[in-house]
Amino acid sequence: MFEMNTGLQWIISIGLIAYVGYSLFKTGKEFREYRKNSKEYLAKHKDAKEEHYGIWQCTLLVIMTIACLGMALFAQLFSVDESQLLLYRVAYLCIGILFVGLTMEMWIHRSIIFTEDGFFIGTRAYRYRMITTLEKSKGIIKTIRVLFQNGDVIQVSLKIGELIRVRYNEFKAIKKEKKEKRRRR
Structure with missing residues (x-):
């Protein structure tokens, strides 16, 4: 040996x-x-x-x-x-x-x-209004890439990514509703 x-x-x-x-x-x-x-x-x-x-x-x-x-x-x-x-x-x-x-x-x-207006993950806080898109990755391990207006990209698990997507869509709906209320005045 x-x-x-x-x-x-x-x-x-x-x-x-x-x-x-x-x-x-x-x-x-x-x-x-x-x-x-x-x-x-x-x-x-x-x-x-x-x-x-x-x-x-x-x-x-x-x-x-x-x-x-x-x-x-x-x-x-x-x-x-x-x-x-x-x-x-x-x-x-x-x-x-x-x-x-x-x-x-x-x-x-x-x-x-x-x-209400964002989330904190890793060591940083992010605002929903800065999100440009959420992309689902292809491959064995499913993740979601969150892309921001300033060029930042974070990759999160599928579960966390879907939660971010839901909260982001809720944020956009509330924002749209507020805009409609202001326009009616």
Whole structure:
């Protein structure tokens, strides 16, 4: 069987942990920004309604994180070769760290706050009046691309996209009704 010396194992391990740690740091930074901005948005908009659509996925990712961290602790039970034990532990640890990052990303992109004139998703707020079109993507995983007048494009899940479409159509109907009332005066 392939034997790897201990020095090379340590180099690979440090490289993997550094890469995964950096990835988690970036995701954590985005998650903190999401938390801060969403709290500000909720404080400014008293009519806001917050909805989460990835709770079961986040729960599954947390379970997988715990399983990977447990496997990292008990890697000696899964490894036949003691010389490969370090790599097994690092691999399970890195996968667990990736699951933590995926959980945060899932929470960020599957949570939306609706108000009368717009919505907050990710780390930004968007106004309905800025939407130019909503396009359904083709392919295995169905998503909706929301295009805005200023050139911004966001891609959301099909469920969230359909909710945005419904709210956007309601916004347009109310706007049209107000315009008709003003014209009759």
